[in-house]
Amino acid sequence: xxxxxxxxxxxxxxxxxxxxxxxxxxxxxxxxxxxxxxxxxxxxxxxxxxxxxxxxxxxxxxxxxx
Numbered sequence: 247x248x249x250x251x252x253x254x255x256x257x258x259x260x261x262x263x264x265x266x267x268x269x270x271x272x273x274x275x276x277x278x279x280x281x282x283x284x285x286x287x288x289x290x291x292x293x294x295x296x297x298x299x300x301x302x303x304x305x306x307x308x309x310x311x312x
Contacts, residue, residue, distance in 0.1 A: 260303055263288055268308050282308040 251261035266288065267279040285308045292299050 259288060259292060259297060259299070263299075263303050263306055266308070268311060270311060284308060 247262060247265075248258045251258040254261070263285060266284040267273065267282045268285070269280055269282050271279040271282075273279055285306050289299065289304065289306070291297075
């Protein structure tokens with residue numbers, strides 16, 4: 247994902263946040279994603295390492311659709 251993000255000129259963490267599973271998303275194996283928390287985990291990781299994220303990425307939630 248880092249390589250793709252760099253080619254697109256996008257911050258790799260922002261790229262991951264945009265593409266993270268959210269509750270209700272259909273996964274590749276045709277199962278509905280439930281109990282996802284990937285977005286919140288990435289937001290917390292960004293905080294811990296001092297990675298700045300704009301508000302639009304700070305307010306994302308695994309519970310909300312795209």
